[in-house]
Structure formats: structure tokens, C-alpha cells
Amino acid sequence: MTHRTASTCCLCRCVPIPQPATRILCLAVLLVGWMVGRPCTAQTAGAEPTAFLSASPSVSASASPAFVGRASSSALRRGDGRRDGPGRAVAVDRADDEPSRARQWRDRRQSKRQTMHPPRPGWLDRTGRFIRRTRGAVLGDQVLLDLPDIDLYGIRPVFGGLPAGAGLSAGLNYQPRFLDGTNRHAYAQALYSLNGYYGGDAIYGVEGDDYVHYAYARYHHKPQEDFYGTGPDSREDAEAIYGVDEVLVGGLFGRSLGDNLTLGTHASVRADRFVQGTAEGGMPHVSDRFPEAAGVGRDVTYVMIGSFVEYDSRDVPGDRAYGQRFAPTEDRLRRLSLDATSGLYLSSQITHHLDAGYDRFSFTRFSIDLQEYFSIDEGTHHGVALRQFASFTHTSGDQKVPFYRLQSVGGSESLRGYPTGRFRDYNVLLTNAEVRCQVWHWLDMAVFGDAGHVFRRFDDLGADTIRGNVGVGFRLRTDEGTAARLEFARGTEGTRMTLELGSLL
Amino acid sequence: MDVRFLGLVVALVLVGWMEAAPAATAQRFYPDDPIWEDPDRMDMPAPEAHGVPDGPDPIGILASVFGQAGNHTGPAVNVNTVEGVPNSSWYTNRHYHDRLSLDALARGPNTRRPPDTSAAWTVLRVDEANGLPHAVVRDGADRTYRLWVDHRRHPELATGAAMIGSRLLHALGYNVPEHWLMRIRPNRLTAAADTVVQTGTVRKQIFGEARADSTGRFRVLLTRLPGAVRRIGPFAFHGTRPDDANDIFPHEARRELRGLRVAAAWINHSKIHPSRTMDVLVTEDDRKFVRHYLTRLTTVLGSGGARPKRKWSGHEHILEIRAVLTRMGTLGLSGGGWMEATAPDLRGVGHIESEQFRPGAWRPEAPNPAFERCDSTDAFWAARQIAAFTAAEIRAVVETAEYSNPQTTDYLVRTLRERQRAIARAYLGYGGGIDRFAVQGDSLRFVDLLARHDLAPAATSRTVTWHVFDNEADRVRRRLRRVRSPREALRLPSASPPFLRAVIETPGQGTTAVYLRRQNEGRYAVVGRELEPQRRPPLIQARE
The missing domain is CATH 2.60.40 (Immunoglobulin-like)
Structure with a gap:
């Protein structure tokens, strides 16, 4: 007995399928149907191809049946209504099984909802964010950092701040919040350098609309200072090492007369303690090479009283009223402002140093500093900067100036082609000239020339004893000022490179 | 042949046709094309809030020198079949499609009530951006605003630029905060009760570098994101937000962000950067979704914030090595025609001009992945909208800045018209x-x-x-x-x-x-x- 096998369609399982032989025919019909339904290719149909329009391949690919027919709700709210234009909304609901552009897009969103996750930034992104969130404050010769998400009770890392011979220095800066305020400044910091220099200083100051006063204290341990002898003819190979510990405590009062003029006075006690110093590589000590130099082996304590006047019309960002740069904590020989592009700066100060111990090292120093800044093109920071500086030291009777307190030129603030403190004497004349331009939004470039002269008496002045150099420099700028500078200068004793932090006022 | 069998064959042929028919994959136009509403305001879980610091990303800048962020390289993908951009949480078709009246253009995004002045405003926070102090304040109606004040050396610069920029971008279809220009006395502001900062200190922080008028009042700009439940951080100009299900199109492939390059060039929004955008969680009809805003428009036109924009801004990316080397080699004497660009010294203008403006060469300070993928179709889409503004409409917008010097208004109208025409010449022919x-x-x-x-x-x-x-x-x-x-x-x-x-x-x-x-x-x-x-x-x- 033959048995007719009943089976159902493999597609919908509802239509009875005839005998197996006939099933083959059905499959063939299916194949024909599929062939007929295939889209024509350009080659076979000869039809003109058209470029893909509108949505991306990814959108097109999402038009799979899997995405169709899930959503329902108000059409316009969902956005699947067609409009005659963007401003004329006449939306219509469509059947859930009808394919539509909006439905594709909506279904992609529902699909993403199933797999979405919080952002997971990579390490490169995290690093970039950390750098961007790190805030820095550019001070005189320091850069102060605010690390994001780290609260150390007001303690922040600081870079720079020790004398030029210290090399790379860093430390911690603390600004007590209870003393800080709109008109108050207070900080204390401790610094250390790779060359073994260390120190600390603290300042508390109050400033009003037309006055400033503050107190300061500083300690510096400087174990590797260079001394080449005095006068313009001192030899490079005569270099010797000495060390000095400095302690300084005092106060300053200044008053502003108008927008540009400031005058004031200060009083301090300063203790200089001579130390042998750390000589490396067979370098001789000063006490061995220059035993006759004034101040060798002597500790001196000074009472210092001085006054200053300043006229400043430069377009320097910064607070002129603070007047910190006139305190004895700061160098007498200031640097050219890297940020000013126009204006005039003139300062003069006189300070008497009274030797409170032996009364053998008292002296009076007068200095004048004139700086001019000319803008060639303000938009591109093209400009010229000029500076003339003079310092004169007077002693009475047989008083002398300790060699380490002589005015010096050489180094990043004066003669940039020579080492720090290369030339020392009682009196100094110095001139600097720079042509500046902006080569990048964060980078300035300068071509400069420096000329300096040290002398004991005015009779010693002569063209043959002037020392000079030329060079090129690059300055990294921020919105707050110059953050760092790199300079190459060539003088008669070779080429020197200087890398320093800070914006110079 | 058996009738049943014949019917079966026909059915199978039909099934085979339907199974293999290309309708689902090759069909070009769907019944709802062209759509003008992108369904991207669906109720979705709220994304996490995150922030991005102000200013350029040094690593991102270096990366942009050697590569390009974002993966999408083809044409824009969030467009309809007529090359338009459907209304979405990013964009709304406005002035080009349904002409706004002069009043509507001048009103711009300000669709709600102005800041309430019936009571003192509470200062919740004081911050600083581009040298410009700004504060978060709460008005008498308990609404929160951001308050901006011009620097005393450049009065009307930043606030005026923001007023104009917000109106133009709004008319072009972008989401921008409400912008209100007001004049207030410092005693309108008081420090929040729960802070240790005193009111006098707060006022000095805000107005210390500002300049009062002859009546002792300060010109301030107040901005507000309407309907914001929560700020969830800026959006990037590439990729998608992984925790926002509505965000499916790579941002570098969004036409309105690509075309924003042309609009940004028009209004010199050269400081555009993720930090000048904001994603905001909003609720409408019981649906939570993210709306995307362009914010901090105080640095458009000639304004750099507290001071005029730098000359190079809008002409170079923040790092272009060849230009840097050229300037090094010539001591800054060569390296860009923009060096010759000048703008008049008029209050509120800053540095914006039209003589050196080349729409195709314009670029933002920070490389922008969406802008760099702006193709001619994107540019045409944006340029046709920009070109549609008449002189009277531009003047109506510029006058919302309330410049004290009429010459400033005239200059900005003229400059925007000339830049508009340069854009039309460059892109409209496509x-x-x-x-x-x-x-x-x-x-x-x-x-x-x-x-x-x-x-x-x-x-x-x-x-x-x-x-x-x-x-x-x-x-x-x-x-x-x-x-x-x-x-x-x-x-x-x-x-x-x-x-x-x-x-x-x-x-x-x-x-x-x-x-x-x-x-x-x-x-x-x-x-x-x-x-x-x-x-x-x-x-x-x-x-x-």
C-alpha cells in the first residue's frame, strides 16, 4: 500500500505540499521566482545608474526587516510623518508594517538603547583632559600649577624661583586661604634644585587702590656660585666656586601717584653667610684662588634702607601696584619684559647697605633702568624692545663691597652669551635690544644683541672693554604671559643656551 | 493539471518573488520621504554628565596635525531625500524655509520672559573665561542665568558679539541659549547665603574690570538654556555619544555641523570648540532627551572675549607647522596675508573684516572634524541660508547689540553683508x-x-x-x-x-x-x- 506523505510548506507551514517529485518542481519555481525578482544590473538592463542619494550606506543597511514594525505612537511626535516642507507639518500616522525612513532611524535608536554604555575615554583622551584642566599661573620667574581634582589644602607645585645658577628648581607653594582675599596676597614656598640649591620664602601683603605694603622673608642656600674676578678683563679660566647662605627679612611700603607712577620705601635686615661651596671636577674655591677678594670668609649682616620710584606705561599684563619687584628679595637687574609690546618703563632706586657687624662692608647703590617697547604690528606682535641699565655703587672711606654683592652682568638677564655673574664690579652699564615677532600663537621669536660693561672708576670706561653677544630666542606664551623661554646667544667666549621659566615684568 | 497544484505554483512564484524582491534594499524613496522630522527626541535614559575644560586640547592639536578624528568619510548622513536637514534635537529649519519677521529675527531665541527684576539676583558662582568674568545668577523668579560683563578696555565687545551671533545662529536653525542684554547696578547682585564670599567681593569680582556708564549702571549679558533639566556636558564634533541612544549619526557626518563651518566663517566663530557647546537634558511631553546647543557666543565676530580677536584667528589652525617655519625663516615678515588685515578702531568691533575673508580658506582655531568633512553639498546647504538674509534683516539683528556708536552698527552690517556675499560667490553655484x-x-x-x-x-x-x-x-x-x-x-x-x-x-x-x-x-x-x-x-x- 502506498502512503501519500503529507507535508507542509517550509515557508509558512500551512500549505499542503504534494508528492516529493512535485516538490522538486516547486523548488524550481521558487528559483525562477527569485531570478525574476532579482534587480537588474546596469550591464544586463542597460539602465542608467544613479548615485546613492540621501542617507548614508549605514542608514540604507539598516533598512532590514529586523528593524521594521516595532514602534507605534503619535506620528509627528515620533517624527515619522511626512511634511510638505519643514515648516508645514501635516503629519500622518502610518501602519506599523509599512517601511519608512523615520522608522528606520527610530529603530536604530531603539537598537542602540540596548547596547549603549557610559563614555569610556582612552588614556590619550584622559591625558589631554588632565592637561587642559591643569591651570598654571605665571609669576615673575616661576610657574605655579593647579592640578585638577587634587586638593592639598592650598599647596601647589611650583617650578623655578631659585637663582640662575641653581638650574632646574621646583618646590611647593602654599597660599593660606584664610589670609587670601581681593586685596591681600600671602604665600610661603619651599624650593629645591638639582644643583643642590634650596630655600624658601614667604610674603604677606595688602594693596589698596593707591598703596601697597607687605612683609617678606627669604632664605637661600647657594652652594655653587661662580666668581671670575672683578673688572671687564677677568678671565674665563679663572672661574672659582663659592657658596653663600642668605637670610632676608623686611617690609615695603609703596604709593601710586596716578596710573603709571609709583614710589615707595623699604627696610630690611639681611645676613650673608659665606660658605666654601661645593666645587666639582677640580674647580678651585674662591678662598683659594681669590683670597684677597673682599668678603672672602666673612659673614656680613646688613641693615638695608632704600627707596624707589617707577614710571610704567607698558602694556604688560600684571599688577603694577604690588611693587614686589622693588623689594630686596628681587634682583636689582631686572629682565626685559617678554610680554610688553609698547610703552615705556623707567625705574630708579637707591639702597643703603649698612654693615651692622664689622662696619667694613657698608655701601650705597643707585640704579636706573630704562626700557622702551615699540610695536611694529600689534596683531602679529612685531615689535622692538630696548633697555638701558646703569648701576653705581658708592663706598665711604675704606669700606668695601663683598665680592658676592658686587653688581654683575652675564647670564639670562643681561649678557646672554656669558655665564651668570661673569663680570663683576662696582659699576655696570648694560644695553639690550630685541626684534620680536610671533611665529606661532603660543611662540614668540626674537633676535637680540646685548652689550655690557663693568668698571670700578669712570676713567676705566672704554670701547675695548665692552662685552657683547648676539642671539636668537623663543618664548612660549600663554594667555597669562610668557611661560618659558629658550635662548641661544653667542659671545666672545662661545655659545650659550638658556632655558628659563616665568614671565618677566 | 490539478487546480490545487496550479494554485500552489502561483503562490510559490509569488512567495519567491516577494522573498527575493529588492524592495527592502533598493527602494530609493519611502512613503514618508522627504522626512522633515528626525525622530531623535525619543524618551531615553539620561546620559551621564561630563565636562570639558576650556581651551584647546594640546594632545588633540598634535593629533590633528597627523590625522583626523572621526571615522566617517562619506557625505552627510542625517539628511532627507531632498538634501535637507530634518528638524531634530540639533537643528530646526527656520528663516530660510519660513521667513522670520524683523521682530522675530531680533527676538531670536528669546521666547520666554526676560530675567525677573522684581528682586535682587543671587550670585551662585563666579568664573572666568577668555579673561572675561562671568557669574551664575538666579533671578527673582528662581531662574538661573549666566551673566557676562565686558572688559573695561573693550566695552560692548563681547556682549554685542554674543547678541548678534545668537540671533544669526538661531535664524539659521541652531539651538542657542536665550540672550538678554540689560543694564544693572551692582547692588542688584547679592552673594548666595550659603557661601562664605561676601557680596562686596562678588560684585568686585564681576564688575572689577568692567566700566559703568554715566548713570552708574553696567551693561550685562544674561544667557539661559530654556527648559534645561540638567547640563550633561559639551558635544564632540566627531563620533556619537555612547550613552545617548538618540545620537546615532556620527557628528562629523551631520550636515548641520558640517555646514556650521560656513556659518562660523560668516560670523567668524573661530574659537568654536566642544567647550563652546552644551548638551542639555530636557523633558517634553513626558519624554526625556538631549538637546544640543551652541553656547558661549561671546567670542564670535571680532571679539576674543576680554579683548579683540587675534589677527590670525580665523585664518589658521592653532598649529600649522609650515606657517610657523615660514615665519621663523623670515622673522615674522611672511606667513599669511591676514597680517595685512585691519579693522577700524570702533567701540565694540574688535577684529573682524571682510577684505581678507576667503570662505574656503577660513578655519577655526582648533581643527574641527565636522568642518573638515564639509563638502560642497554641505556648503551649498549652508550658503543658501546665509545668502537669504537681506540687508534690513542683518541690520535688525546687529541693532540688538545696542552699540553706543552708530558707526559700529554700520560697519558690522557692511562687513557681514560683504562676508555673506563672499560665501554666496564661493558656494551657491554648486x-x-x-x-x-x-x-x-x-x-x-x-x-x-x-x-x-x-x-x-x-x-x-x-x-x-x-x-x-x-x-x-x-x-x-x-x-x-x-x-x-x-x-x-x-x-x-x-x-x-x-x-x-x-x-x-x-x-x-x-x-x-x-x-x-x-x-x-x-x-x-x-x-x-x-x-x-x-x-x-x-x-x-x-x-x-
């Missing part, structure tokens, strides 16, 4: 420079943008080729006719297939293909449009 297609009666009508903006003769003769279009197969079929016409109305062919395709060639300019669909009532409507169908849109001059 595809033949024709737009606003519509079927009226038995004609396909359009507007010759080049002629309308006096960039080409009014009677340009165009060649039009009509074809039958097979939507299911996405193929062009039988050619119907080919005619030449100088008119802005093309008579439809007598045949009436379901879809028609017209290719309009404008000599010397380009080609646009327009697709028409027969409606139920037998009339045709524009369903698709394609610029330069024979070639991929070239990238405009994103990098020189």
Missing part, C-alpha cells in the same frame, strides 16, 4: 545654484539663487532631461524628453509614471537631479533631489 523646487500645476518650479543674488544673469538657459524613474529598483528608465529652457518653471512631461526624474544642467555651473512622485490624486510632488549626481561632492578647501 549643482547649478538652483533651489526651492516645487510642483505647481503642470510645472516644476525652482529659484535661480545665482540670479537672485546677482551672481549670474537672470535668464540662464538650462538643459533639462526627463526620465521615468523606477523607485523600486532605484534605476533610471526610459527617457521622456530633453529640452532647453531659460525659465524657472519646467513643464512636466505628458507621461505620468509613478516617479519622474529631471536632470537640470546649468552651463558652466553644474547639474541637479530632481525626483518627482505621483501622489494619490495624480499630481506630482518633489520627493528627491541630488546635486551633481555624476560625481561625488569634492571637499571644499578645508586645509590649504
Whole structure:
């Protein structure tokens, strides 16, 4: 007995399928149907191809049946209504099984909802964010950092701040919040350098609309200072090492007369303690090479009283009223402002140093500093900067100036082609000239020339004893000022490179 | 043959056809095309809030020198079939599509009540950006605003720029905060009760570097994101937000962000950066979704914030090594024509001019992945909207800045008009420079943008080729006719297939293909449009 096998369609399982032989025919019909339904290719149909329009391949690919027919709700709210234009909304609901552009897009969103996750930034992104969130404050010769998400009770890392011979220095800066305020400044910091220099200083100051006063204290341990002898003819190979510990405590009062003029006075006690110093590589000590130099082996304590006047019309960002740069904590020989592009700066100060111990090292120093800044093109920071500086030291009777307190030129603030403190004497004349331009939004470039002269008496002045150099420099700028500078200068004793932090006022 | 078997065969053939038919994959136009509402305001879980610091990302800048962020390289993807951008949480079609009145243009995004002045405003926080102090304040109606004050050396600069920028971007379709310009005395502000900072200190922080007018009042700008439940951080100009399900199109592939390059060039928004955007969680009709805003517009036009914009801004990215080396080698004497650019010394202007403005060469300070993918179609899309502003409309917008010097208003109107015209010259010709297609009666009508903006003769003769279009197969079929016409109305062919395709060639300019669909009532409507169908849109001059 033959048995007719009943089976159902493999597609919908509802239509009875005839005998197996006939099933083959059905499959063939299916194949024909599929062939007929295939889209024509350009080659076979000869039809003109058209470029893909509108949505991306990814959108097109999402038009799979899997995405169709899930959503329902108000059409316009969902956005699947067609409009005659963007401003004329006449939306219509469509059947859930009808394919539509909006439905594709909506279904992609529902699909993403199933797999979405919080952002997971990579390490490169995290690093970039950390750098961007790190805030820095550019001070005189320091850069102060605010690390994001780290609260150390007001303690922040600081870079720079020790004398030029210290090399790379860093430390911690603390600004007590209870003393800080709109008109108050207070900080204390401790610094250390790779060359073994260390120190600390603290300042508390109050400033009003037309006055400033503050107190300061500083300690510096400087174990590797260079001394080449005095006068313009001192030899490079005569270099010797000495060390000095400095302690300084005092106060300053200044008053502003108008927008540009400031005058004031200060009083301090300063203790200089001579130390042998750390000589490396067979370098001789000063006490061995220059035993006759004034101040060798002597500790001196000074009472210092001085006054200053300043006229400043430069377009320097910064607070002129603070007047910190006139305190004895700061160098007498200031640097050219890297940020000013126009204006005039003139300062003069006189300070008497009274030797409170032996009364053998008292002296009076007068200095004048004139700086001019000319803008060639303000938009591109093209400009010229000029500076003339003079310092004169007077002693009475047989008083002398300790060699380490002589005015010096050489180094990043004066003669940039020579080492720090290369030339020392009682009196100094110095001139600097720079042509500046902006080569990048964060980078300035300068071509400069420096000329300096040290002398004991005015009779010693002569063209043959002037020392000079030329060079090129690059300055990294921020919105707050110059953050760092790199300079190459060539003088008669070779080429020197200087890398320093800070914006110079 | 058995009738049942015959029926089965027919059924199987049909099933086979349906199974293999290409409708789902090749169909070009769906019944709802062209869509004008992107369903991206669906109720979704709220994304996490995150922030981004102000200023350029040094690592991102270095990376941009050697590569490009984002993966998408093709044309924009969030467009409809007529190359338009549907309304979405990013963008709303406004002035170009439905002309705004002068009042509406001047009102801009300010659709709500102004800040309440019935009580003192509480200062919740004081911050600083681009040297400009700003504060978060709460008004008498318990609404939160951001308050901005100009620097005393450059009064009206930042606040004026933000007023103008917000109105123009809003009219162009972007989401921007409400911007209110007011004059207040410092005693309107008080420190929040739960802070240790005293009111006097707060006032000094805000107004310390500002300048009061002769009556002792300060000009302030207040901005507010309407309906914001929560700020969830800025958006990037590439990729998508992984925790926002509504965000499916890579941002570098969004036309409104690519086209923003042209709008940003117009208003010199060269500091545009993720930090000048904000994603905001909003609730509408019980749906939570993210709306995307352009914020901090105090640095558009000639304003750099507290001071005028730098000369290079808008002409160079923040790092372009070749330009740096050129300037090093010539001590800054060479390296960019922008060095010659000058702007008048008028209060509130800053540094913006039109003489050195080249739309294709304009670029933001920070490289922008979406801008760098702006192709000619994106640029055309943006340029047609920018070109649509009349002089009177631009003046109405500029006057909202309330400059004290009328010369400032005149200069900015003139400068924006000249920059607008430069943009039109650069981009409007793409595809033949024709737009606003519509079927009226038995004609396909359009507007010759080049002629309308006096960039080409009014009677340009165009060649039009009509074809039958097979939507299911996405193929062009039988050619119907080919005619030449100088008119802005093309008579439809007598045949009436379901879809028609017209290719309009404008000599010397380009080609646009327009697709028409027969409606139920037998009339045709524009369903698709394609610029330069024979070639991929070239990238405009994103990098020189």
C-alpha cells in the first residue's frame, strides 16, 4: 500500500505540499521566482545608474526587516510623518508594517538603547583632559600649577624661583586661604634644585587702590656660585666656586601717584653667610684662588634702607601696584619684559647697605633702568624692545663691597652669551635690544644683541672693554604671559643656551 | 493539471518573488520621504554628565596635525531625500524655509520672559573665561542665568558679539541659549547665603574690570538654556555619544555641523570648540532627551572675549607647522596675508573684516572634524541660508547689540553683508545654484539663487532631461524628453509614471537631479533631489 506523505510548506507551514517529485518542481519555481525578482544590473538592463542619494550606506543597511514594525505612537511626535516642507507639518500616522525612513532611524535608536554604555575615554583622551584642566599661573620667574581634582589644602607645585645658577628648581607653594582675599596676597614656598640649591620664602601683603605694603622673608642656600674676578678683563679660566647662605627679612611700603607712577620705601635686615661651596671636577674655591677678594670668609649682616620710584606705561599684563619687584628679595637687574609690546618703563632706586657687624662692608647703590617697547604690528606682535641699565655703587672711606654683592652682568638677564655673574664690579652699564615677532600663537621669536660693561672708576670706561653677544630666542606664551623661554646667544667666549621659566615684568 | 497544484505554483512564484524582491534594499524613496522630522527626541535614559575644560586640547592639536578624528568619510548622513536637514534635537529649519519677521529675527531665541527684576539676583558662582568674568545668577523668579560683563578696555565687545551671533545662529536653525542684554547696578547682585564670599567681593569680582556708564549702571549679558533639566556636558564634533541612544549619526557626518563651518566663517566663530557647546537634558511631553546647543557666543565676530580677536584667528589652525617655519625663516615678515588685515578702531568691533575673508580658506582655531568633512553639498546647504538674509534683516539683528556708536552698527552690517556675499560667490553655484523646487500645476518650479543674488544673469538657459524613474529598483528608465529652457518653471512631461526624474544642467555651473512622485490624486510632488549626481561632492578647501 502506498502512503501519500503529507507535508507542509517550509515557508509558512500551512500549505499542503504534494508528492516529493512535485516538490522538486516547486523548488524550481521558487528559483525562477527569485531570478525574476532579482534587480537588474546596469550591464544586463542597460539602465542608467544613479548615485546613492540621501542617507548614508549605514542608514540604507539598516533598512532590514529586523528593524521594521516595532514602534507605534503619535506620528509627528515620533517624527515619522511626512511634511510638505519643514515648516508645514501635516503629519500622518502610518501602519506599523509599512517601511519608512523615520522608522528606520527610530529603530536604530531603539537598537542602540540596548547596547549603549557610559563614555569610556582612552588614556590619550584622559591625558589631554588632565592637561587642559591643569591651570598654571605665571609669576615673575616661576610657574605655579593647579592640578585638577587634587586638593592639598592650598599647596601647589611650583617650578623655578631659585637663582640662575641653581638650574632646574621646583618646590611647593602654599597660599593660606584664610589670609587670601581681593586685596591681600600671602604665600610661603619651599624650593629645591638639582644643583643642590634650596630655600624658601614667604610674603604677606595688602594693596589698596593707591598703596601697597607687605612683609617678606627669604632664605637661600647657594652652594655653587661662580666668581671670575672683578673688572671687564677677568678671565674665563679663572672661574672659582663659592657658596653663600642668605637670610632676608623686611617690609615695603609703596604709593601710586596716578596710573603709571609709583614710589615707595623699604627696610630690611639681611645676613650673608659665606660658605666654601661645593666645587666639582677640580674647580678651585674662591678662598683659594681669590683670597684677597673682599668678603672672602666673612659673614656680613646688613641693615638695608632704600627707596624707589617707577614710571610704567607698558602694556604688560600684571599688577603694577604690588611693587614686589622693588623689594630686596628681587634682583636689582631686572629682565626685559617678554610680554610688553609698547610703552615705556623707567625705574630708579637707591639702597643703603649698612654693615651692622664689622662696619667694613657698608655701601650705597643707585640704579636706573630704562626700557622702551615699540610695536611694529600689534596683531602679529612685531615689535622692538630696548633697555638701558646703569648701576653705581658708592663706598665711604675704606669700606668695601663683598665680592658676592658686587653688581654683575652675564647670564639670562643681561649678557646672554656669558655665564651668570661673569663680570663683576662696582659699576655696570648694560644695553639690550630685541626684534620680536610671533611665529606661532603660543611662540614668540626674537633676535637680540646685548652689550655690557663693568668698571670700578669712570676713567676705566672704554670701547675695548665692552662685552657683547648676539642671539636668537623663543618664548612660549600663554594667555597669562610668557611661560618659558629658550635662548641661544653667542659671545666672545662661545655659545650659550638658556632655558628659563616665568614671565618677566 | 490539478487546480490545487496550479494554485500552489502561483503562490510559490509569488512567495519567491516577494522573498527575493529588492524592495527592502533598493527602494530609493519611502512613503514618508522627504522626512522633515528626525525622530531623535525619543524618551531615553539620561546620559551621564561630563565636562570639558576650556581651551584647546594640546594632545588633540598634535593629533590633528597627523590625522583626523572621526571615522566617517562619506557625505552627510542625517539628511532627507531632498538634501535637507530634518528638524531634530540639533537643528530646526527656520528663516530660510519660513521667513522670520524683523521682530522675530531680533527676538531670536528669546521666547520666554526676560530675567525677573522684581528682586535682587543671587550670585551662585563666579568664573572666568577668555579673561572675561562671568557669574551664575538666579533671578527673582528662581531662574538661573549666566551673566557676562565686558572688559573695561573693550566695552560692548563681547556682549554685542554674543547678541548678534545668537540671533544669526538661531535664524539659521541652531539651538542657542536665550540672550538678554540689560543694564544693572551692582547692588542688584547679592552673594548666595550659603557661601562664605561676601557680596562686596562678588560684585568686585564681576564688575572689577568692567566700566559703568554715566548713570552708574553696567551693561550685562544674561544667557539661559530654556527648559534645561540638567547640563550633561559639551558635544564632540566627531563620533556619537555612547550613552545617548538618540545620537546615532556620527557628528562629523551631520550636515548641520558640517555646514556650521560656513556659518562660523560668516560670523567668524573661530574659537568654536566642544567647550563652546552644551548638551542639555530636557523633558517634553513626558519624554526625556538631549538637546544640543551652541553656547558661549561671546567670542564670535571680532571679539576674543576680554579683548579683540587675534589677527590670525580665523585664518589658521592653532598649529600649522609650515606657517610657523615660514615665519621663523623670515622673522615674522611672511606667513599669511591676514597680517595685512585691519579693522577700524570702533567701540565694540574688535577684529573682524571682510577684505581678507576667503570662505574656503577660513578655519577655526582648533581643527574641527565636522568642518573638515564639509563638502560642497554641505556648503551649498549652508550658503543658501546665509545668502537669504537681506540687508534690513542683518541690520535688525546687529541693532540688538545696542552699540553706543552708530558707526559700529554700520560697519558690522557692511562687513557681514560683504562676508555673506563672499560665501554666496564661493558656494551657491554648486549643482547649478538652483533651489526651492516645487510642483505647481503642470510645472516644476525652482529659484535661480545665482540670479537672485546677482551672481549670474537672470535668464540662464538650462538643459533639462526627463526620465521615468523606477523607485523600486532605484534605476533610471526610459527617457521622456530633453529640452532647453531659460525659465524657472519646467513643464512636466505628458507621461505620468509613478516617479519622474529631471536632470537640470546649468552651463558652466553644474547639474541637479530632481525626483518627482505621483501622489494619490495624480499630481506630482518633489520627493528627491541630488546635486551633481555624476560625481561625488569634492571637499571644499578645508586645509590649504
